[in-house]
Amino acid sequence: MTNLLTIAHVSKAYGSVVALDDVSIDIAANEFFALLGPSGCGKTTLLRAIAGFEDPDAGTITMTDNTPTANPPTTIDLLALPPNKRPVNLMFQSYALFPHMNVRTNIAYGLEREGLPAAEITQRVDEVLEIVALTDKATARPQQLSGGQKQRVALARAIVKRPKLLLLDEPLSALDRKVRAEMQIELKRLQHEVGITFVVVTHDQEEAMSMADRIAVMHEGRVQQVADPITLYSKPANVFVADFIGSGTLICGTVTASGFDALGTRLPAPTTTTTGSAVLLLRPENVTLTTDPHHAPLRGTVVETHFYGGSSTTSIAVPGLDAPVIASHAGAPTVHAGAEVGITWDPTGAVVIPG
Amino acid sequence: MPSIGWLRLPLWFTYLFLYLPIAVLVVMSFNASKIPFVWTGFSTRWYGELAQNELVREGLINTLIVAIGATIVATILGTLLAIGIARYVRSAIVEAYSLAPAIIPDLVLAIGLLAFFSLIGVSLSLFSVLLSHVVFGMAFVAAVVIARLGQTDPSLEEASRDLGASAASTFVRITLPTLAPGIIAGALLVFTLSIDEFVIAFFTDGPSTPTLPIVIYSMVRFGVTPEINALATILLLVSFTIVISAQRITRLTDAV
Numbered sequence: 001m002t003n004l005l006t007i008a009h010v011s012k013a014y015g016s017v018v019a020l021d022d023v024s025i026d027i028a029a030n031e032f033f034a035l036l037g038p039s040g041c042g043k044t045t046l047l048r049a050i051a052g053f054e055d056p057d058a059g060t061i062t063m064t065d066n067t068p069t070a071n072p073p074t075t076i077d078l079l080a081l082p083p084n085k086r087p088v089n090l091m092f093q094s095y096a097l098f099p100h101m102n103v104r105t106n107i108a109y110g111l112e113r114e115g116l117p118a119a120e121i122t123q124r125v126d127e128v129l130e131i132v133a134l135t136d137k138a139t140a141r142p143q144q145l146s147g148g149q150k151q152r153v154a155l156a157r158a159i160v161k162r163p164k165l166l167l168l169d170e171p172l173s174a175l176d177r178k179v180r181a182e183m184q185i186e187l188k189r190l191q192h193e194v195g196i197t198f199v200v201v202t203h204d205q206e207e208a209m210s211m212a213d214r215i216a217v218m219h220e221g222r223v224q225q226v227a228d229p230i231t232l233y234s235k236p237a238n239v240f241v242a243d244f245i246g247s248g249t250l251i252c253g254t255v256t257a258s259g260f261d262a263l264g265t266r267l268p269a270p271t272t273t274t275t276g277s278a279v280l281l282l283r284p285e286n287v288t289l290t291t292d293p294h295h296a297p298l299r300g301t302v303v304e305t306h307f308y309g310g311s312s313t314t315s316i317a318v319p320g321l322d323a324p325v326i327a328s329h330a331g332a333p334t335v336h337a338g339a340e341v342g343i344t345w346d347p348t349g350a351v352v353i354p355g
Numbered sequence: 356m357p358s359i360g361w362l363r364l365p366l367w368f369t370y371l372f373l374y375l376p377i378a379v380l381v382v383m384s385f386n387a388s389k390i391p392f393v394w395t396g397f398s399t400r401w402y403g404e405l406a407q408n409e410l411v412r413e414g415l416i417n418t419l420i421v422a423i424g425a426t427i428v429a430t431i432l433g434t435l436l437a438i439g440i441a442r443y444v445r446s447a448i449v450e451a452y453s454l455a456p457a458i459i460p461d462l463v464l465a466i467g468l469l470a471f472f473s474l475i476g477v478s479l480s481l482f483s484v485l486l487s488h489v490v491f492g493m494a495f496v497a498a499v500v501i502a503r504l505g506q507t508d509p510s511l512e513e514a515s516r517d518l519g520a521s522a523a524s525t526f527v528r529i530t531l532p533t534l535a536p537g538i539i540a541g542a543l544l545v546f547t548l549s550i551d552e553f554v555i556a557f558f559t560d561g562p563s564t565p566t567l568p569i570v571i572y573s574m575v576r577f578g579v580t581p582e583i584n585a586l587a588t589i590l591l592l593v594s595f596t597i598v599i600s601a602q603r604i605t606r607l608t609d610a611v
Contacts, residue, residue, distance in 0.1 A: 053513055097512035100532045110518030161518065297513040317458075 003064055004029040004197050006049070006163060010059030012045055012221075019045040020056065021221035022253050027060075027199060028163075032191050034212035035201045038244070042221040043201045047167050050199070051090040052083030063087065065268045070274045084113070089163040093170045095154035097142035103153050104129070104138040111162045118342035122193045128156040131193065148179040155187075159194050172207060177319065184211055205245055207232070217241050234284075249325045251280040260352060263320040267297050268347035270353075284313060284350035287327035289334070289341045296342025300325065316341060377591065384584035392567065399584040411586060414570030417481055421556070421566055422549035424486035430542040431494025434534065440497070445557040450501070457494035464491060465558035480561040487559045488549045495548065496541035503537025516548060536604050545603035547594050 005027040005167040012020040019042045027033045035043040048054040050061055061078045078086055089110075098106050104125055107147075110120045127158055129135045132152040142150060151171065158166055171187065172180045179217055188211050191198045202208050208215050217224040217232065217240070225237040236242035242250060253262025255278045260269035262280065293299035300318035312333045315324040335341055379524045405411055419514035439448050456464060469479075477483055511533060515525040530539075553568040560566060563574070568591075572585055 036486075051513075051517060053516075083513070084519045088517075089464070090517045092510045093506050094510050096510040098511060098514075098529060098533075100535075104492055109520075111521035113524065157518065268541055342484060 002029050003027070004031075004161075005199075006062045006064070007046070007050070008060045008062075010049060010056045010061065012042075012044070012051050012054060012056045016070060020049070020105040023059070023218075023221070025216050025223060025224050025226060027197065029164075030197055032188065032198045033200070034206060034208035034215045035199065035218060036215050036244075037203065037218035037224075039203055039217040040220075043203075043218050044169060046218075047090070047199065047201045048163070048167055050078065051088055051167055052078070052081065052086050053090075055079070075238055082163075083106070086216065087163055088165045088167060089161050090156045090167040091154050091169065091171055093173060094148045095174070097150060097153055097157075099142055100188065100222050101273045102139050102141055103134060103145070104140065105218045106153060107157045107160050110157060113163075123159055128160045131159075131190065134238075147175050149182065149314055150185060151175060159196060160161070162194075163196060163239065166196045168198060170203070174204075178284070180207075187211060190314055196229060209245070215245060233245040234351070236281065236351065236353060239353055242279070242351065242353055246285060247326055249282045249284075249321070249323065251282070251321065253278060253280060255352060255354075261269040263298070263318075265297065265352045268345065269350055269352050270347055272352045274354050278352065279355055281351040281353060282306070282345055283349065284326040284328035286345045287325060287330075288344050289314065289327055290317070290344055291341065295338050296344050298325070298343040299340065300343065302337050302339045305335065307332055316343060318343070356513040373610075380584050381588050382583060386426065386584075389581065401581040403484055405582050405585050405589075406475075408582065410570055410574075411582075414565055414567040417564050418550050418567040419484045421480055421488060422546050424485045424596070425492050425549045426542050426546045428485070429489045429492030429545045430538060433493035433541060434538050436493060436497040436499050437500035437537075438502060440532070442499055454494050454498050456491045458496060459490075461552075461554040465555040468555065469558045479559055481566075482562045483559045483561070484556050484566060487555045487579075488552060489544070491555070492545035492549065495544050496538070499544065500534055500537045501540035503534050507533050523564050540601040540604050541596045544602075547597045547601075551594065553591055562601070 003026050005025075007027075009027045010020050010023045011018075017113075021042075022044060023042070033193065035046060043061055045054055056079065057202065063076045065074045065080055077088070078088070090204050095122075097110065100231050101109065107125045107128060108121050111124060116124075120123060126135070129138055132155060134149060134152055134156065137145065137149060137153075141151065145153065154184050155171075168187075172183050175183060175215070184207060187198070187200075190254040200208070200212065209232075209248055214226060214228050216226045220241050223233060225241045232241060232245050236245060241249065242248065251267070253260055253267065255269075255272055255275045257275060258266075260267050260278070260280055266338050267280060272278070287313070290296050298318050303315040303317050305314045306312060311330050313326055313328040314324055314333060314335060317324050327343070374515060383392075383394075384401060385397050388395035399524055435452055440453060444450060445482075465487075468483075468490065470477060474484050511529055512525050515529040516522070520528065523603065551568055552566075553572065556566045557569055557572070560569060567586075571583060571586060574580065
């Protein structure tokens with residue numbers, strides 16, 4: 001995989017508030033990359049720094065041009081360029097469609113600024129209008145469009161410039177649930193079709209997990225982990241990632257030479273090389289309930305059950321744990337609230353996180 | 356439900372109180388009689404005489420020079436002031452000071468300007484009136500444009516820059532068009548305020564170039580003539596037209 005964007009040691013503070021703290025991320029060409037984190041984690045600041053609307057206090061952001069025309073590959077220092085000279089386009093959270101222009105002139109705006117011939121502009125605008133299926137809305141004003149249509153115009157306006165990198169700031173947050181699900185698939189399809197590297201900022205972990213090839217989880221201005229969705233879920237690097245991605249139960253304990261001790265007992269856990277205090281992560285689908293509490297590593301009382309049609313989840317209050325243990329399995333619930341159950345799990349599916 | 360129609364009486368009385376004097380003025384401007392309070396028949400004679408009145412014509416030209424000049428200068432400065440305040444100033448006090456000339460009493464402003472002009476040695480003329488009208492005019496424009504800026508999405512300009520436009524091009528193609536309704540409304544407001552402004556003009560004008568309100572004032576000193584009623588009616592029409600169109604422009608774009 002060739003590297004397109006290299007973010008190295010980028011920091012940014014607003015007064016005493018640290019927005020970005022020594023952030024380093026490499027993004028590959030043609031990748032669908034997500035910056036994921038709760039609000040205030042610095043993900044939008046990073047996106048705006050790439051686009052040119054924030055000046056980092058320290059660090060570098062460079063882009064490598066690997067196209068066959070650029071031989072040998074050239075490296076562009078993005079921070080040295082003003083926003084209008086960067087080969088990067090940003091799709092704003094508010095979409096920022098120009099209200100005094102119609103759909104066609106909104107999309108053509110960027111190409112006109114490049115000074116392209118009128119015939120080429122018309123042709124390229126027609127092409128993207130077709131890609132986003134808005135040909136029949138070309139003369140409509142932004143205020144006459146629905147949320148999903150506005151989003152597609154904003155996308156068309158950015159991709160018509162054929163940037164090497166497209167940045168999307170919370171692209172789906174303004175849409176209602178149903179449209180959002182459609183646009184997730186649509187964005188993924190488009191990214192394949194146009195072959196542009198996408199960097200999406202989102203606070204919605206399901207959105208990031210379902211769309212992105214790789215995700216950088218951010219918290220308090222720091223990158224917590226960069227990995228593909230499956231690795232993030234199954235091998236979280238720290239407690240924050242374990243808690244933020246998916247659901248599960250975290251049990252604080254100690255790793256000794258012989259095993260994992262917590263709640264005054266020895267719990268099944270994968271073997272690790274390091275010893276000391278650690279957290280054991282149990283994913284709901286890895287937890288099994290038994291009707292024989294006395295031979296299970298943990299036991300507790302069923303608090304509630306939820307049936308979702310194809311699957312169900314059970315919450316079990318375990319003495320000594322703040323939050324109930326969540327178990328999920330296919331089919332209808334097999335236990336009732338108030339029942340005493342034993343809790344077992346596959347140790348190889350559990351994760352020990354040092355910390 | 357019991358009728359509460361009588362509660363509307365105060366409303367109608369208020370309207371009557373507000374508009375009856377104006378209605379009398381408009382009606383009397385079409386009075387054939389020279390005595391302004393006795394109706395003798397319909398006539399447009401006073402409008403004709405008004406057109407022949409050299410003093411009024413000169414006053415009108417002076418007023419238009421001041422109003423058009425002040426509108427242009429105040430609109431440009433007021434717009435820049437609004438953008439500057441909205442972008443770069445995070446101080447409510449600075450913002451309040453910039454809008455103060457629109458609020459402080461005309462008399463205070465007039466005396467202050469007169470003192471200022473004599474201090475820096477500017478002789479009183481139409482130019483000094485124009486400058487004085489710019490002072491309060493730009494405050495009005497700034498107030499309207501700041502309100503408009505508050506309604507616009509700040510990422511519009513960033514989007515323009517992102518799509519490859521320079522800062523100057525962004526200002527012309529994105530900033531100005533999105534602020535245009537506010538700028539136009541502000542300009543019309545300044546024009547309306549300027550054409551019938553008396554107090555400040557009276558203090559800061561030179562003796563040889565009276566503006567229309569000053570001309571009217573000197574005519575009224577010898578009694579209200581039907582000619583003045585006709586002139587007032589025309590001014591009323593102009594002001595109403597401008598204020599209503601300013602309101603419509605702002606409302607049209609608010610719906611957007």
